[in-house]
Amino acid sequence: MKKNFYITTTLPYVNAEPHIGFASEIIYADVRARFERLLGNDVVFNTGTDEHGAKIWQKAQEEGVDVQEYVDGYAAKFDELKTMLDLSYTNFIRTTDKNHIKAAQEMWRRVDANGFIYKKQYSVKYCVGCELEKTDSDLDNGECPLHPGKELELIEEENYFFKFSEFGDKLLELYKKNPEFVMPKKRLNEIQAFVERGLQDLSISRLASKMPWGVPVPGDKTQVMYVWFDALTNYISTLGWPDDTENFEKFWGTKENPSAIQIAGKDNLRQQSAMWQAMLMAADLPTSKQVFINGFIGVDGQKMSKSIGNVIAPSEMVERYG
Ligand SMILES: [Zn+2]
Numbered sequence: 001m002k003k004n005f006y007i008t009t010t011l012p013y014v015n016a017e018p019h020i021g022f023a024s025e026i027i028y029a030d031v032r033a034r035f036e037r038l039l040g041n042d043v044v045f046n047t048g049t050d051e052h053g054a055k056i057w058q059k060a061q062e063e064g065v066d067v068q069e070y071v072d073g074y075a076a077k078f079d080e081l082k083t084m085l086d087l088s089y090t091n092f093i094r095t096t097d098k099n100h101i102k103a104a105q106e107m108w109r110r111v112d113a114n115g116f117i118y119k120k121q122y123s124v125k126y127c128v129g130c131e132l133e134k135t136d137s138d139l140d141n142g143e144c145p146l147h148p149g150k151e152l153e154l155i156e157e158e159n160y161f162f163k164f165s166e167f168g169d170k171l172l173e174l175y176k177k178n179p180e181f182v183m184p185k186k187r188l189n190e191i192q193a194f195v196e197r198g199l200q201d202l203s204i205s206r207l208a209s210k211m212p213w214g215v216p217v218p219g220d221k222t223q224v225m226y227v228w229f230d231a232l233t234n235y236i237s238t239l240g241w242p243d244d245t246e247n248f249e250k251f252w253g254t255k256e257n258p259s260a261i262q263i264a265g266k267d268n269l270r271q272q273s274a275m276w277q278a279m280l281m282a283a284d285l286p287t288s289k290q291v292f293i294n295g296f297i298g299v300d301g302q303k304m305s306k307s308i309g310n311v312i313a314p315s316e317m318v319e320r321y322g
Contacts, residue, residue, distance in 0.1 A: 053227030103237030
């Protein structure tokens with residue numbers, strides 16, 4: 001019998017050209033999508049580009065270009081992978097798409113209506129390279145281990161917070177009920193240990209006067225959404241959520257029968273298998289079915305990364321090997 005199948009990559013952040021680390025992620029997803037089609041299944045294979053946040057805003061300012069033009073240029077480069085690597089994805093979502101922005105705002109409204117958003121003074125060390133907060137235990141000699149030599153920003157402002165701390169038990173229950181929720185097993189153990197140590201509430205907005213390049217917070221013009229809160233919603237905005245509930249249920253599934261498969265790199269473990277799942281729970285939506293976590297492609301023992309600048313382009317490999 002014909003089944004519905006949904007798979008998504010993470011959305012690469014468009015501050016640099018695609019590299020082979022992301023190419024490997026999207027090729028894994030492509031293999032699975034083709035396999036499901038061979039079985040006769042109806043496949044949604046989602047990818048796209050993550051286009052908001054401080055890192056892109058700063059990069060466009062530095063290069064003296066309009067930020068929308070800047071992201072348009074990169075989105076086109078990522079979409080070129082489709083021909084270059086003969087990919088079979090069906091959906092390419094951009095987080096600056098109107099329907100995505102609408103979905104991110106609806107996500108915010110639902111999480112807020114369910115009582116999981118509040119405002120407070122925020123003071124934290126922040127790595128623009130990762131677009132993530134860093135606590136002292138995340139740092140190596142005061143530096144982000146993924147971005148050595150890059151100075152951390154100190155953010156002090158009033159922001160909205162997501163009550164992530166209230167989802168520890170629910171996440172642990174999800175992992176316990178689905179021992180293959182995160183694969184491979186060692187990554188499930190890792191995220192379980194992270195949640196067991198206790199979750200901190202997350203800042204999910206920024207002052208628009210300092211960093212305007214984000215989705216406006218519903219009902220508060222002075223704030224824009226934190227890039228992760230906006231970007232993670234792409235996995236369901238791509239299905240037409242919140243308007244197209246039929247298509248959403250067909251591919252994302254229901255609480256009784258979740259069906260979405262995600263693929264991500266190991267630096268995305270917390271965001272995909274904890275933060276995003278907690279956001280879905282907070283909005284009273286079904287979680288994903290499964291999250292596959294890949295390792296990094298290393299160069300001289302370091303992660304291949306746009307921020308480090310040791311990147312190999314997929315086009316180089318295609319030219320050499322076809
Ligand atoms: Zn970093």
